[in-house]
Amino acid sequence: MEWETVIGLEIHVQLNTKSKIFSSALTKYGKKPNSQACAVDLGLPGVLPVLNIEAVNKAIRFGVSINAHINKCNIFDRKNYFYPDLPKGYQISQMDWPIVGKGKIEIILGNQTKVIGITRAHLEEDAGKSIHDMFDDNTAIDLNRAGIPLLEIVSEPDISSAKEAVAYTKKVHTLVQYIDICDGNMQEGSFRFDVNISIRPKGQKELGIRTELKNINSFKFLERAINFEVKRQKDVLEDSEKVVQETRLYDSVKNETRSMRLKEETNDYRYFPDPDLLPVEISNELLEKVKQTLPELPDQKKIRFVTELGLSEYDADVLISQKSLADYFEVMLENNIVNAKLCANWVMGELSAALNKYQINIQNSPITAQSLSLLISRISDDTISVKTAKDVFKYMWDSKNSADEIIRVKGLKQMTNMVEIEVIIEQVIANSTLQVSQFKLGNNKILGFFIGKIMKLTSGKVNPKQVNKLLRKKLL
Amino acid sequence: MSLSENQVSQIAHLACLSLNEAELKDNTQNLNAISSLVEQLANIETDSVEPMSHPLHMFQRLREDVVSEKEQLALFQSIAPEIRNGYYLVPTVIK
Numbered sequence: 001m002e003w004e005t006v007i008g009l010e011i012h013v014q015l016n017t018k019s020k021i022f023s024s025a026l027t028k029y030g031k032k033p034n035s036q037a038c039a040v041d042l043g044l045p046g047v048l049p050v051l052n053i054e055a056v057n058k059a060i061r062f063g064v065s066i067n068a069h070i071n072k073c074n075i076f077d078r079k080n081y082f083y084p085d086l087p088k089g090y091q092i093s094q095m096d097w098p099i100v101g102k103g104k105i106e107i108i109l110g111n112q113t114k115v116i117g118i119t120r121a122h123l124e125e126d127a128g129k130s131i132h133d134m135f136d137d138n139t140a141i142d143l144n145r146a147g148i149p150l151l152e153i154v155s156e157p158d159i160s161s162a163k164e165a166v167a168y169t170k171k172v173h174t175l176v177q178y179i180d181i182c183d184g185n186m187q188e189g190s191f192r193f194d195v196n197i198s199i200r201p202k203g204q205k206e207l208g209i210r211t212e213l214k215n216i217n218s219f220k221f222l223e224r225a226i227n228f229e230v231k232r233q234k235d236v237l238e239d240s241e242k243v244v245q246e247t248r249l250y251d252s253v254k255n256e257t258r259s260m261r262l263k264e265e266t267n268d269y270r271y272f273p274d275p276d277l278l279p280v281e282i283s284n285e286l287l288e289k290v291k292q293t294l295p296e297l298p299d300q301k302k303i304r305f306v307t308e309l310g311l312s313e314y315d316a317d318v319l320i321s322q323k324s325l326a327d328y329f330e331v332m333l334e335n336n337i338v339n340a341k342l343c344a345n346w347v348m349g350e351l352s353a354a355l356n357k358y359q360i361n362i363q364n365s366p367i368t369a370q371s372l373s374l375l376i377s378r379i380s381d382d383t384i385s386v387k388t389a390k391d392v393f394k395y396m397w398d399s400k401n402s403a404d405e406i407i408r409v410k411g412l413k414q415m416t417n418m419v420e421i422e423v424i425i426e427q428v429i430a431n432s433t434l435q436v437s438q439f440k441l442g443n444n445k446i447l448g449f450f451i452g453k454i455m456k457l458t459s460g461k462v463n464p465k466q467v468n469k470l471l472r473k474k475l476l
Numbered sequence: 477m478s479l480s481e482n483q484v485s486q487i488a489h490l491a492c493l494s495l496n497e498a499e500l501k502d503n504t505q506n507l508n509a510i511s512s513l514v515e516q517l518a519n520i521e522t523d524s525v526e527p528m529s530h531p532l533h534m535f536q537r538l539r540e541d542v543v544s545e546k547e548q549l550a551l552f553q554s555i556a557p558e559i560r561n562g563y564y565l566v567p568t569v570i571k
Contacts, residue, residue, distance in 0.1 A: 017541050024544040033562040034553070038545040042552060054541035075529045082492050084566040097529075130569060140563035268490055273529035278536035 001238070002202040005230050006210075007159035007195060011172055013151045013182045014126065014190040015058045021125050021149035022049030022092065029188045037128070037143035043088035049276055051076075055149040056280060058181035059099045059123050060290045062151060065179050065297055068103025068118060070287060076123075076277040079269045084141050085128035093152075095271045098122035099280070100151075105175075106299075107167040108317075116168050117156030126150050151181070157196070157207070162226035166219050169193060170321075174298050177323045192217040197226060198243070199233050208233070209243040213250050213257060225250035229257050301326060309333075309340040318348055324362045331369035332376070339380050346376060350393050367396050375403040382463055388412050415462050418470075425467070425474055428453045439475055447471065478508050
């Protein structure tokens with residue numbers, strides 16, 4: 001039987017505010033356990049939550065960037081459940097009136113575009129962390145993360161493969177960094193997913209029974225987990241058994257999903273409006289202000305790179321995929337807009353390769369955008385050849401000296417004195433009578449021999465194009 | 477609407493309360509008395525009233541994103557039943 005996969009995703013985006021969503025405690029990652037959990041975060045009696053305006057602004061920024069409906073009046077609810085890393089016994093979240101309503105995100109797969117519907121995005125507080133393997137006889141609780149603002153972005157079940165899920169999550173990951181609402185750090189859990197997966201016979205309208213995979217924090221694991229789970233569900237259904245609706249854990253070491261074997265009970269969170277928090281009003285004024293401060297979005301940047309700079313779609317996609325990469329490229333263009341294509345090639349080629357090799361972030365690149373831009377200018381104004389430029393790049397990487405400094409000290413400048421070049425060419429021709437006669441018999445390939453000789457004599461400091469032209473003239 | 481003992485027992489379970497049989501009976505009775513009081517509201521004409529989430533007709537005042545809390549780890553941990561290396565300890569959740 002042919003099956004069809006249906007996937008819905010919940011993305012948890014940690015908002016990069018300085019203080020927590022309902023308290024004035026610090027939100028830094030990696031601090032001493034519980035050192036930034038204040039009385040509000042601990043849920044001590046008598047405390048009152050007070051909403052952080054930046055969490056609201058950042059949620060609106062996301063909504064506006066995907067053209068979503070913004071609920072002018074939105075409400076916080078209590079989601080009740082018991083777990084030791086949730087000291088209040090409820091999580092403050094939004095149920096019926098989330099801040100961001102329906103919107104959509106377009107993804108590209110090969111030559112095809114597909115629209116993924118966004119159901120909603122709501123604000124909530126993160127829970128603390130339970131550490132089960134630190135002590136033998138107890139579970140350890142760190143509440144530093146409790147109260148960090150989260151924006152939970154819920155998609156429609158419009159995703160139909162692991163590849164689409166990865167394209168969608170990558171697109172959101174890029175977007176939240178562009179609009180500066182999240183640092184995007186997946187190792188630190190700033191961006192993580194819950195995936196709902198079901199399959200149904202192709203063409204059937206009714207949805208199959210779904211399972212949920214929680215807390216996945218890498219694109220690679222997302223793809224593998226979905227592929228595993230889809231295959232598992234197929235095997236179950238093809239054996240005429242039933243898929244059990246449950247939460248499953250993805251084990252990245254064994255590459256499998258397994259039931260968390262919790263006693264199945266209905267997810268009854270008994271939501272009700274939080275009496276501690278009044279409704280939040282989003283004024284037209286605030287909405288306008290956020291719209292006006294929205295930076296250029298990745299899709300807009302891509303269109304500009306293609307139409308104004310003449311880059312290929314592929315190049316534009318690579319450059320916009322990370323904000324830091326696009327930023328670097330754009331600084332290069334400040335003095336070098338005519339060489340946009342050449343700049344793009346160098347960022348994606350030499351620079352990316354070197355950064356990758358030494359595992360360095362582009363923000364910490366030993367070669368700044370301005371210095372790389374200068375090197376590109378020295379190629380385009382014929383001071384050095386591309387081949388020499390690659391050597392200069394290596395020197396720049398190691399020494400942090402400017403391209404001009406290196407070209408001067410190492411004497412790498414191309415020869416521009418035509419008379420000098422002609423003398424060398426004539427000298428090579430005079431010493432290669434055999435090759436000259438071969439050329440005259442129609443062997444064009446022999447030109448390479450001459451150019452090689454000339455390059456050697458000039459230590460590669462001549463422009464190959466120029467030499468080629470002169471050489472042909474002299475040989476004929 | 478009246479609650480059955482089964483429903484009350486389920487609610488108690490979700491709230492991590494253990495009720496013995498007498499308490500279950502007692503609580504069911506009490507909750508039903510409360511819910512019948514609330515049921516009187518159903519007799520009021522509310523079609524033209526917008527649902528509200530809060531009795532005050534006000535919006536929330538927001539806080540600037542400023543860190544003002546000082547670390548008070550020692551003070552908070554002094555009232556915790558059990559701590560180790562800065563962590564709060566609870567009975568093992570997952571074996």
